Amino acid sequence: MRRAVFEVPKPPGGGRQGAMSLIGDLFDAPSRMTALDPLASRAADVADRLLPGGRVRALLHGRPFRHPAHPAMAFVPIGTSLSALLLDAAAAVLPGGRALHAPARGLSAVAAASAAPAALAGWADYTQLHPDQQRTAIVHATGNALAVTCWTASLVAGRRAPLLRTAGTLVAGAAGALGGHLSYRWAAGANHAEHxxxxxxxxxxxxxxxxxxxxxxxxxxxxxxxxxxxxxxxxxxxxxxxxxxxxxxxxxxxxxxxxxxxxxxxxxxxxxxxxxxxxxxxxxxxxxxxxxxxxxxxxxxxxxxxxxxxxxxx
Ligand code: FES
Structure with missing residues (x-):
């Protein structure tokens, strides 16, 4: 019999509370996907080899700021892509709103470009994570790569551009939430000595x-x-x-x-x-x-x- 790669546990007690707890279970699921280990460890090796060391690596970690750089740098693609989504939504409902697609396109271009430095900082942190954290991180990174692909494709997509921009932002939102789960639930990037x-x-x-x-x-x-x-x-x-x-x-x-x-x-x-x-x-x-x-x-x-x-x- 073929075994599932991972299972999401059934909600205890069912009902709304059980359905709510499914959110946490879904976010936890990647950490149990051991099938990701070969890819995750290979990605860590490649990132470690390709990323510069010394002061640049320290900068990517955020050591000079005494604060992790990755979440702060992710602010730009998240903010600009969300703004583009709102402009596209306004363009769809406001009379004569079509003109708003142009600034939305510009914001998407900024989102795609600014994702690169944020990703570099994320990969620098990724190289030292524990295997269960790396499984979650690789799913997070895949979602972000998909979002950037959508934003980039939207720049040349003509009439489908708003759809691609919106899809990219929704995927980025889910990937960002998973990144937050990685920090809060799995303590990647957290201070382990605060207590x-x-x-x-x-x-x-x-x-x-x-x-x-x-x-x-x-x-x-x-x-x-x-x-x-x-x-x-x-x-x-x-x-x-x-x-x-x-x-x-x-x-x-x-x-x-x-x-x-x-x-x-x-x-x-x-x-x-x-x-x-x-x-x-x-x-x-x-x-x-x-x-x-x-x-x-x-x-x-x-x-x-x-x-x-x-x-x-x-
Ligand atoms: S440097 Fe990573 S646990 Fe100390």
């Missing part, structure tokens, strides 16, 4: 995380402040720490490497190489855009006391 100061007591007081003598010299180790994991580095009598969960995608920083940067010791994340300065949590390398929550450390009578600061210091 740690709250777990540690909202920066109100220092807590004892152990004896100084128990910390190995020059090595990263994990300790806990309340329920918050810390990445701790001792060098002689001096102790530094950061929240241990990487803001990028949640790896434990204590599994990474220490290096000495211009602003003091830094930790390099073991998963994708984001690099954070111990003294202020700043991102100095890699794909992360959010700084790491900082930890104020004191050594009193041979005990190490730590307080996770909230929010992260600029």
């Amino acid at each position: 740690l100061p709250h777990l540690a007591g909202d920066g109100k007081e220092h807590v004892d995380v152990g004896a100084l003598a128990d910390l190995p010299d020059g090595e990263l180790v994990q300790r806990r402040a309340g329920d918050a994991p810390l990445c701790v580095l001792r060098r002689g009598g001096s102790v530094r720490a950061l929240a241990d969960t990487c803001t990028h995608l949640g790896a434990g920083l204590h599994g990474g490497e220490v290096r000495d940067g211009a602003g003091g010791p830094e930790v390099v994340c073991p998963w994708h190489g984001s690099t954070f300065r111990f003294d202020d949590g700043a991102v100095v390398g890699g794909p992360a855009t959010a700084p790491q929550p900082t930890v104020d450390v004191r050594v009193v009578d041979g005990r190490v006391l730590a307080r996770v600061d909230a929010p992260p210091q600029p």
Whole structure:
């Protein structure tokens, strides 16, 4: 018997509430489509090879802005294509409204052109996502490519142009909603360490995380402040720490490497190489855009006391 690639679960209880929950199930469905894995991983390899590295890659991630670039750049194609749709709708209902098709055409051209830089930023983020996130992202990207195809075709389509523009915008809307689901439900692009100061007591007081003598010299180790994991580095009598969960995608920083940067010791994340300065949590390398929550450390009578600061210091 032929097996379905994925199944959308039946709504519990049926009725309107069940139908509403189907929306979330539909958006979740791509993450379970394992048949997409060969394509998704090949696309990641190709994107990683083709996209420039260094400062351009940092710019595509949004590191200089300390904010992911992709959602901000998607604003232009979404805004212009939606405006074109409204103009086409007005042209259809207003007497003498046909003149509105011309500006709608111009807006569609802007939407198609501005999708390119937004897509580059999206592909830069895509290369490091987990497989379940990449499955959703590849469906999101396919929808956007289809939308751009419609907008571009509309430029030479004559009487069918408004139809193509509208179809492109509707597809882009669905793909955009899936992109939002990828961020909110699957936490792609989210800050994975935002909650740690709250777990540690909202920066109100220092807590004892152990004896100084128990910390190995020059090595990263994990300790806990309340329920918050810390990445701790001792060098002689001096102790530094950061929240241990990487803001990028949640790896434990204590599994990474220490290096000495211009602003003091830094930790390099073991998963994708984001690099954070111990003294202020700043991102100095890699794909992360959010700084790491900082930890104020004191050594009193041979005990190490730590307080996770909230929010992260600029
Ligand atoms: S989890 Fe990606 S750089 Fe740390």
